[in-house]
Amino acid sequence: MTLPLVDARTEAHAAGASVRTPTTTVEPAAAPRGGGLDASQTINAPTTTTSIGGTTPEAPARVRAAITRFQLTRSVWRAGAAAPQVRIRLDAARQTAATVQLRIEDRASHRLVAKQALGTVRSGVDVAQDVTKAIAAKPGRYRLRLVVTDATGKRARRAGAPALRNLRVREAQATATAPTPHAGATTVFPVQGRCNFRSLQAQRFQAGRGGGRRHNGQDIGTYDGSPPVVAFTAGVIERTWWDDAGGGWTLVLNGDDGIAYGYLHLQPGSTVVRAGQRVAAGQALANAGHSGGDYEPHLHFEMRPQPWSGNRDRAIDPYPVLVKLPNPCDG
Numbered sequence: 001m002t003l004p005l006v007d008a009r010t011e012a013h014a015a016g017a018s019v020r021t022p023t024t025t026v027e028p029a030a031a032p033r034g035g036g037l038d039a040s041q042t043i044n045a046p047t048t049t050t051s052i053g054g055t056t057p058e059a060p061a062r063v064r065a066a067i068t069r070f071q072l073t074r075s076v077w078r079a080g081a082a083a084p085q086v087r088i089r090l091d092a093a094r095q096t097a098a099t100v101q102l103r104i105e106d107r108a109s110h111r112l113v114a115k116q117a118l119g120t121v122r123s124g125v126d127v128a129q130d131v132t133k134a135i136a137a138k139p140g141r142y143r144l145r146l147v148v149t150d151a152t153g154k155r156a157r158r159a160g161a162p163a164l165r166n167l168r169v170r171e172a173q174a175t176a177t178a179p180t181p182h183a184g185a186t187t188v189f190p191v192q193g194r195c196n197f198r199s200l201q202a203q204r205f206q207a208g209r210g211g212g213r214r215h216n217g218q219d220i221g222t223y224d225g226s227p228p229v230v231a232f233t234a235g236v237i238e239r240t241w242w243d244d245a246g247g248g249w250t251l252v253l254n255g256d257d258g259i260a261y262g263y264l265h266l267q268p269g270s271t272v273v274r275a276g277q278r279v280a281a282g283q284a285l286a287n288a289g290h291s292g293g294d295y296e297p298h299l300h301f302e303m304r305p306q307p308w309s310g311n312r313d314r315a316i317d318p319y320p321v322l323v324k325l326p327n328p329c330d331g
């Protein structure tokens with residue numbers, strides 16, 4: 001005999017079982033202090049119950065069910081990431097069903113934080129369901145407990161499955177925000193000589209270039225001179241090299257603040273630091289120049305999160321930082 005699949009609730013009603021609509025309620029008394037959970041809130045209904053159906057929906061036999069599986073797909077849930085799943089299986093001597101609730105407690109205080117109804121689960125079927133997002137908003141350490149009421153009205157016993165599962169909810173990964181020079185760090189304007197921002201207006205950060213490329217730094221014009229360029233902040237020289245792609249003589253300083261500072265178009269032979277060398281803020285590195293292309297002399301100054309390599313798309317506009325520093329530029 002083949003019958004259409006029915007959902008867990010329909011089946012339970014047909015069987016005359018007492019069933020609750022799968023929802024999650026948050027315990028008023030146990031709502032974490034300062035939490036964003038409204039105590040009367042009804043949270044998400046199950047989204048990923050799987051594998052229900054596939055067998056004949058007979059009335060659940062009034063036999064004891066046992067919990068044979070209780071797993072979490074992950075024990076750490078980074079807020080913002082997909083919810084871990086709870087995987088459950090009940091077994092019984094004959095086909096039966098049971099109502100399942102997940103109780104989520106604070107691991108330290110043992111206080112109930114949320115109740116998540118997982119609906120009616122049939123025996124002999126593996127069921128997977130997302131852990132309620134209600135707790136994703138509250139980083140902490142939780143303990144998950146299954147409460148299974150079988151068709152005899154009793155709590156199902158466990159057979160090989162653990163009683164509890166631990167789940168740690170962690171803060172969302174910080175969005176990849178660009179670092180900024182750290183407060184209090186000594187920062188020094190990178191060009192120590194006659195300079196301007198004016199003659200190279202087109203070479204502001206993100207100025208458009210051919211081929212969809214954008215200017216990735218801030219140019220500091222140096223008129224016809226080759227003034228010294230100095231370490232913007234303390235750090236270690238990552239490397240100095242000839243950049244064939246138009247950068248000419250180039251060096252990168254890994255600042256202690258996590259930013260990689262690029263100095264491009266340096267005067268040939270002027271670099272006085274080498275890879276691995278520690279430098280203080282304001283220490284001379286090389287002279288500005290126009291190597292690498294048919295340029296007006298200038299320093300191309302670029303800031304990226306470290307490492308320099310591979311982070312071109314995460315470059316930071318240096319201008320707001322530069323313009324606030326005492327500097328010798330005349331506009």
Ligand SMILES: [Zn+2]
Binds near residue numbers: 203215218299301
């Ligand atoms: Zn430039």
